[in-house]
Amino acid sequence: MKIISLHLFLFIATCSFAQVSVTPQVVSSTGGDAIVGNIHLSFTVGEAITTTLGNNTAIVTQGFQQPFNDSLPFGGGGTSDSLSNLYNGITPNGDGFNDVWIIDGVDSMANNLVIIFNRWGQEVWRGENYNNRTVVWRGNNKANGELPSGTYFYTIQLERSSYKGWIELTRQKKCK
Numbered sequence: 001m002k003i004i005s006l007h008l009f010l011f012i013a014t015c016s017f018a019q020v021s022v023t024p025q026v027v028s029s030t031g032g033d034a035i036v037g038n039i040h041l042s043f044t045v046g047e048a049i050t051t052t053l054g055n056n057t058a059i060v061t062q063g064f065q066q067p068f069n070d071s072l073p074f075g076g077g078g079t080s081d082s083l084s085n086l087y088n089g090i091t092p093n094g095d096g097f098n099d100v101w102i103i104d105g106v107d108s109m110a111n112n113l114v115i116i117f118n119r120w121g122q123e124v125w126r127g128e129n130y131n132n133r134t135v136v137w138r139g140n141n142k143a144n145g146e147l148p149s150g151t152y153f154y155t156i157q158l159e160r161s162s163y164k165g166w167i168e169l170t171r172q173k174k175c176k
Helices: 002-016
Strands: 031-036 039-044 051-054 059-062 113-117 123-128 150-157 162-169
16 A cells, blocks of 8 residues: 555646746736827837827837837928927947937927926926037036936927937946
């Protein structure tokens, strides 16, 4: 009887600890979407804010370092008060590439206001009549001190429209 019990125990133990490969799959995610006119909004929890436009045949999402293209075959842009490119990242390291936040088209719009906020909603920088040259965000705060790497949020106020979104500031770590 002891031998049968031992064999039965070994058989059950061996079958119970067999290796199984599991492939992770997303079954569902928290979020949602909505369609308002020709604008399709889609989001998930924890996703950074991005601009998404679409119609019945195309959906375009503006993401990190991807400029908005209003020449696509659906209604974005076309007004005299619209910006053509809103980039979502700067790397102010002095190499001449992405050292400042360029907003294509803003220099031709008088009376604009650009405000940068930290993740707690505190205003860290403000520029009136932003022109990509003398009034331009370089990743610094109001006192011209360097802001740390991170995600910041912006509002751009024009005469007849406004824009809101996020921008990623990436600084190179300095060696000591």
